[in-house]
Amino acid sequence: MQEIVDQLAATIRAAAASNAPLCIRSGGTKDFYGQQDKGRDGARGSILDPTAYAGIVDYEPTELVVTARAGTPLMQLETELNARGQMLAFEPPHFGIGATLGGCIATGLSGPRRASAGAARDFVLGVRMLDGKGDDLSFGGQVMKNVAGYDIPRLMAGSLGTLGLLLEVSLKVLPLPAEERTLRLSMNEAEAIETMNRWAGKPLPVSATCFCDGELTVRLSGATSAVRAARAVLGGEEIAESSSFWKSIREQAHPFFRSGKQLWRLSIKSTTVPLSLPGKQLIEWGGAVRWLSVDPEMDNETVEALVRKTAKDAGGHATLFRSQIPAAAVFHPLPPVMMNIHRRLKEKFDPMRIFNPGRLYPEL
Amino acid sequence: MNRMNNALELVKKLRTFLPAESVLHETEDVRPYECDGLSAYRQTPMIVVLPRTEDEVAGILKVCHALKIPVVARGAGTGLSGGALPHPQGVLLSLAKLKNILGIDPAGRTARVQPGVRNLAISEAAAPYGLYYAPDPSSQIACSIGGNVAENSGGVHCLKYGLTVHNILKLRVLTIEGEILEIGGSGLDAPGYDLLALMTGSEGMLGIVTEVTVKLTPRPEKAQVVLAAFDDIRDAGNAVANVIGAGIIPAGMEMMDKITTGAVEEYVHAGYNIEAAAILLCESDGAEEEVAEEIERINEIMRQSGATEVRTSRDEAERVRFWAGRKAAFPAAGRVSPDYYCMDGTIPRKNLASVLAGIEALSAEYGLRCMNVFHAGDGNLHPLILYDANHPGELELTEEFGAKILRMCIEAGGTITGEHGVGIEKINQMCSQFKTGELEMFHAVKAAFDPESLLNPGKAIPTLRRCAEQGAMHVHRGKEKFPELPRF
Ligand SMILES: Cc1cc2nc3c(=O)[nH]c(=O)nc-3n(C[C@H](O)[C@H](O)[C@H](O)COP(=O)(O)OP(=O)(O)OC[C@H]3O[C@@H](n4cnc5c(N)ncnc54)[C@H](O)[C@@H]3O)c2cc1C
Numbered sequence: 001m002q003e004i005v006d007q008l009a010a011t012i013r014a015a016a017a018s019n020a021p022l023c024i025r026s027g028g029t030k031d032f033y034g035q036q037d038k039g040r041d042g043a044r045g046s047i048l049d050p051t052a053y054a055g056i057v058d059y060e061p062t063e064l065v066v067t068a069r070a071g072t073p074l075m076q077l078e079t080e081l082n083a084r085g086q087m088l089a090f091e092p093p094h095f096g097i098g099a100t101l102g103g104c105i106a107t108g109l110s111g112p113r114r115a116s117a118g119a120a121r122d123f124v125l126g127v128r129m130l131d132g133k134g135d136d137l138s139f140g141g142q143v144m145k146n147v148a149g150y151d152i153p154r155l156m157a158g159s160l161g162t163l164g165l166l167l168e169v170s171l172k173v174l175p176l177p178a179e180e181r182t183l184r185l186s187m188n189e190a191e192a193i194e195t196m197n198r199w200a201g202k203p204l205p206v207s208a209t210c211f212c213d214g215e216l217t218v219r220l221s222g223a224t225s226a227v228r229a230a231r232a233v234l235g236g237e238e239i240a241e242s243s244s245f246w247k248s249i250r251e252q253a254h255p256f257f258r259s260g261k262q263l264w265r266l267s268i269k270s271t272t273v274p275l276s277l278p279g280k281q282l283i284e285w286g287g288a289v290r291w292l293s294v295d296p297e298m299d300n301e302t303v304e305a306l307v308r309k310t311a312k313d314a315g316g317h318a319t320l321f322r323s324q325i326p327a328a329a330v331f332h333p334l335p336p337v338m339m340n341i342h343r344r345l346k347e348k349f350d351p352m353r354i355f356n357p358g359r360l361y362p363e364l
Numbered sequence: 365m366n367r368m369n370n371a372l373e374l375v376k377k378l379r380t381f382l383p384a385e386s387v388l389h390e391t392e393d394v395r396p397y398e399c400d401g402l403s404a405y406r407q408t409p410m411i412v413v414l415p416r417t418e419d420e421v422a423g424i425l426k427v428c429h430a431l432k433i434p435v436v437a438r439g440a441g442t443g444l445s446g447g448a449l450p451h452p453q454g455v456l457l458s459l460a461k462l463k464n465i466l467g468i469d470p471a472g473r474t475a476r477v478q479p480g481v482r483n484l485a486i487s488e489a490a491a492p493y494g495l496y497y498a499p500d501p502s503s504q505i506a507c508s509i510g511g512n513v514a515e516n517s518g519g520v521h522c523l524k525y526g527l528t529v530h531n532i533l534k535l536r537v538l539t540i541e542g543e544i545l546e547i548g549g550s551g552l553d554a555p556g557y558d559l560l561a562l563m564t565g566s567e568g569m570l571g572i573v574t575e576v577t578v579k580l581t582p583r584p585e586k587a588q589v590v591l592a593a594f595d596d597i598r599d600a601g602n603a604v605a606n607v608i609g610a611g612i613i614p615a616g617m618e619m620m621d622k623i624t625t626g627a628v629e630e631y632v633h634a635g636y637n638i639e640a641a642a643i644l645l646c647e648s649d650g651a652e653e654e655v656a657e658e659i660e661r662i663n664e665i666m667r668q669s670g671a672t673e674v675r676t677s678r679d680e681a682e683r684v685r686f687w688a689g690r691k692a693a694f695p696a697a698g699r700v701s702p703d704y705y706c707m708d709g710t711i712p713r714k715n716l717a718s719v720l721a722g723i724e725a726l727s728a729e730y731g732l733r734c735m736n737v738f739h740a741g742d743g744n745l746h747p748l749i750l751y752d753a754n755h756p757g758e759l760e761l762t763e764e765f766g767a768k769i770l771r772m773c774i775e776a777g778g779t780i781t782g783e784h785g786v787g788i789e790k791i792n793q794m795c796s797q798f799k800t801g802e803l804e805m806f807h808a809v810k811a812a813f814d815p816e817s818l819l820n821p822g823k824a825i826p827t828l829r830r831c832a833e834q835g836a837m838h839v840h841r842g843k844e845k846f847p848e849l850p851r852f
Contacts, residue, residue: 062605063712063743085611114552121558122530135801143710144742145527145782147516147565148790148797149825150809154529154561163557175611197471201495203582203651225653267551271472288552315550332555337543341812342556348808360556 001069004053005136005167011048012134012165016352021045024161024356026071027098030107032322034160034359035330045357050165051100057168058142061086065125065142066173070102070166077101081173089117089174093250102166108158111250112208112219115200115270115285117174121157126170129156131163132350142170155345161356162364163349177207177221181231182242185216189274189283192216196286197271204230210249211283212256219246249284256282260293262300262323264307268316275310278303291321300325308332331360339363370453371410374433378413381423386461388412397456400443401503404705404759405788409436409450416461418536418544418574425572426542428455434821435540437568439480439511442503444706445787447515447567447823454821457572459510465489466575473580474533474550479510479573483517486578495580498525501783502691510573516565518783520616520690523741524649525581527783529564536575537563540814545571562809567785568820570813584649587615588659589683592666593640593673597621600642601716603669604740607646610665612658616647617741618690621720624735624748625689627696634689637673644671644740645690647683693737694748701733701750705762709773710744710782722772723747730765732758744782745773771796786824794824795831803828 015022023045025031054071061084068077074094081087091111092104105127110119126140140146140153153170156163187195192211196218199206205222218234219242220227231238239245248254257263260279270287279294296303304320311318317332334342339361346353346364358364371389378387388394389411398406410433415421428435434454441448450456462478465485469475470493475486483504487496500519501507507517513535518527525531534548548560563570594600600619607614620628620643625636636643644666648658659676666674677683697704711719720736727734735748747769751762770780770793780786780793794803806825810817 060712060714062609063714064608065712108553108558118526118530119553121561122526131801131805137799137802137805139802139805141777141779143712143778143782144523145518145710145739145744146779147783147785148779148781148794149786149802149806150570151516151529151561151565152805152809154558157558157561158553159557174613175608178611197473201470201473201493201582203584205651205654223650223654223657225657226651229651229653267549267553269472269550271469285552317549317551317555319555334556335546337539337545338547338556338559341545341559344812345557345809348805348812 001053005130008048008050008053008165009130009134009136012130012132012354015354016132016134019352019354021354021357022048024048024050024106024165026051026100026103027073027096029094029096029099030103033107035362045354048165050102050167053167056080064144064173065170067126067142067168067170068101069168070100070105072101074099074101074104082176085176086173087176088123088171090114090120090123091117091250092120093252095251101169105157105166105169106159106161112210112246112284115209115288116207121154123172124153124157124169125172127153127156127166128168129164129166132352132354136167140170144172160360162346162360164355179224179227180207180219180221180242181227182217182219182239182245183231183234183236184239185218185236186214187216188214192283193271193273193287199234200270200286204233206230208246209284209286217245254282256280256291256293260295262294262296262303262325263321264292264294265319265321266290266292266307266311266314266316267319268311268314272314275314277307277310300328304329334361370433374427374431374455375411377427378424382413382415382420386414386416386420388414394456397438397441397450397458400438400441400446400448402444402446402787402789404753405446405449407450407452409456410453412456412458414458414461418462418538421457421572421574422538422542422544424455424457425538425540428818429540429542432816432818434818436820437510437514437572439508439514440482440506442507443511443515443787444708444784445781445789447785447787447820449788451821459508459572462574468493470495474577475580476575476577477509478575480508483507483509483512490580494583496583497531497578498581499528499531502694509576509578513564513573513576514566514568515783515785518739518744520618520739523617524613524615529561531579532560532564532576533579534577535560535563535573537571537573539571540816540818548577550577565785567787567824569810569824570819572819584615586652586655587647587649587683588655589616589645589647589677589686590659590662590666591636591675591677591686592644592646592671593637594642594644594670595640595672596670597642597720598717599670600644601713603644603666603671604713606665606669607662608741610661612661614646614662614741615649616645618645619643619738619740620690620693621736623733624693624696624737627700627735628689628692631696631699632688632692634685636689640672645686690737693735697735697748697750702752702754703750705749705751705766706784707745707747707749707766707769708781708784709770709778710742711773711776711778713740713743715776715778719745719772719776723769726765726768730761732762732765739782742782743778767793788823791824791826791830792834794826795834800828803831
């Protein structure tokens with residue numbers, strides 16, 4: 001296994017020496033995500049594929065910690081955890097069978113359980129990585145509480161491979177809930193937003209919410225008695241085969257996600273009243289995420305400006321999650337002071353700017 | 365003399381926009397700021413400033429930045445690693461006067477507060493809405509939320525409810541240049557790099573936190589605690605693993621050894637079995653039915669794990685009494701010994717028995733008693749070494765003993781600090797935990813925010829020279845550390 005690391009490090013050093021960008025690509029399941037005009041001067045860079053560096057390094061269920069190599073297929077990792085009655089509580093989307101742990105953490109994406117359990121970054125305890133000089137560095141660790149040094153492990157989550165190549169990741173894991181049930185209630189959007197927020201303010205075992213087409217779907221997870229008690233309080237119809245529904249939301253297989261040419265994700269204050277925007281919306285995370293599927297009749301710039309302003313006014317930001325516009329800005333623009341810090345961090349981790357240049361922001 | 369002139373010039377500049385009482389420089393006025401909760405380290409600052417607004421903080425930073433004067437932030441000064449230890453040629457920036465709760469949003473379940481607000485004050489203000497701020501350090505009546513962010517503080521409930529980093533949404537931070545950074549947002553994530561995580565636990569070295577938006581959590585309907593006694597500490601350790609192995613995440617799981625229970629029992633009469641080698645407190649919270657179910661299972665597991673006695677709190681008064689002992693552990697140490705030194709390593713729990721045996725052996729070797737208090741659920745150990753600073757040399761012996769405990773924690777696959785921070789106290793141990801390249805990266809991160817190293821300089825991250833000069837260097841993954849630096 002160390003030979004693989006040595007090889008990856010040699011590739012990075014060579015790329016840095018010749019100032020040639022690299023495109024880190026594991027399963028490639030999330031290729032669609034991020035800036036499409038990647039690369040410097042339009043050049044995307046040669047592929048750096050770390051998937052050979054795979055396998056679980058250490059897993060002791062009673063420690064609630066798993067350490068695995070970045071190339072480990074997400075599916076394999078989840079199967080191993082499941083066999084021991086545990087899970088990745090942030091319910092990561094796979095977006096395809098080839099999804100790896102490295103891609104999962106580098107994109108930092110979380111699924112339906114996020115609002116109650118936390119995001120990918122919340123579960124990251126430690127990383128081993130290669131920086132832009134090919135140096136093999138470890139930060140954080142395999143314990144739940146650790147404040148020695150800056151929190152570089154969590155910084156890596158969601159950095160889209162622009163700061164370094166992940167080699168190993170340690171994650172906190174949680175027990176599978178004893179029971180899960182899904183209920184469905186009919187109501188309008190404003191009522192749904194109010195209801196989700198009201199429930200979140202009560203000690204109820206709500207683990208996921210989704211509002212679409214006049215129906216609020218809610219999942220309860222936890223101890224059998226708690227789920228039963230909550231079920232009686234919340235009302236609505238219980239739906240069977242609920243795991244396929246939640247999977248369709250997580251994996252964006254639900255028809256909503258393919259209904260328009262552009263899929264926007266607005267991450268905003270959960271109590272924000274219904275947004276008036278063109279297209280259709282689907283709400284998740286207790287109101288904190290509003291998906292917008294749109295076939296714009298206006299030009300793309302007008303839509304973008306409208307969506308970004310709406311998100312900002314609601315205390316958040318907007319991402320153009322999927323689109324067929326190759327040169328579109330995907331992530332929400334940063335204020336100059338913030339971009340300065342980003343640029344300086346990028347310079348420190350990747351001085352030659354070889355990792356995924358431009359995938360997160362053109363400046364990085 | 366130089367220091368004197370600098371101080372006077374600075375005082376003059378600051379008083380152009382701050383009232384006289386906000387700028388302290390007389391020795392008797394700055395003396396109270398000479399140390400934080402780790403009183404073994406003391407240093408009077410050149411001057412102390414007490415701004416009342418974010419604008420004033422920005423003004424102070426701009427002046428210090430222009431004059432290249434170091435700035436050390438201070439919240440309530442309860443830190444246990446010397447993080448807020450002043451710089452002799454620097455400004456001590458107290459955030460204590462920024463103590464307003466700016467707003468509570470019960471529907472959105474957030475509170476927006478200034479950095480000097482006390483941790484417990486947030487929960488008190490949220491209580492009428494059935495909400496509270498979950499991270500609950502034992503120092504919560506005194507410590508500030510700004511300090512909590514700077515240290516990523518935890519509490520006895522953090523296994524289930526998370527640390528500070530999991531419970532904040534947004535920060536306003538001033539850079540050393542006095543520019544405002546808005547980090548995070550009102551949603552659950554933010555664009556770009558996760559600077560919220562980077563700021564949390566950064567010990568006042570990257571920026572000054574001037575506003576924090578925290579998440580509020582609904583109060584559970586009910587909480588109950590199981591008190592179990594064990595005559596072998598290994599059984600207690602296994603009981604913890606068995607509870608977690610059974611798929612239970614307790615609201616709190618704390619362990620105390622015999623010397624600790626003896627000390628606290630005398631003090632608060634919590635009802636602990638003082639003959640036991642160790643006791644465990646294991647709390648369940650949630651819906652009425654859920655707690656009943658979980659408590660029954662915990663009882664069962666404790667018995668099967670060899671507990672000699674298992675009791676469940678019958679009412680709220682008894683629950684509070686069972687916890688009172690744990691919460692009084694530090695003051696109890698202060699009663700049985702003139703001084704105590706609190707350590708803060710974290711280890712994978714499976715190594716608990718061997719690390720505790722190691723501590724016992726060191727205790728005998730150094731002739732110093734050591735009480736063990738343990739956040740058992742997450743592996744965070746707080747050995748309290750008892751000593752008397754009036755005995756010449758005893759503090760030095762204590763520090764050596766402590767350093768050896770931390771080295772054991774690293775060797776056991778853990779870390780030198782779980783929640784108290786590195787500060788000045790554990791700066792040498794950072795050399796044992798990290799390699800050259802890793803320390804360089806930490807310095808690089810600091811430089812990305814604070815290129816001239818004016819914010820809390822000399823803390824948390826050791827210079828490579830310091831590591832090389834230290835006798836106690838470690839061999840890491842079979843390689844000698846710092847081969848490029850000369851040995852002394
Ligand atoms: C009896 C006792 C029990 C304790 N129990 C716990 C516990 O259970 N869990 C735990 O985690 N800790 C515990 N602590 C440690 C301490 O209370 C925490 O570290 C706390 O967060 C420090 O807060 P403070 O306001 O006192 O910060 P200070 O001690 O004033 O400062 C701590 C650090 O934060 C920086 N800082 C402070 N304010 C700001 C700001 N606004 N912006 C930027 N940097 C800032 C300082 O420069 C310093 O580096 C305990 C301490 C005591 C004395």
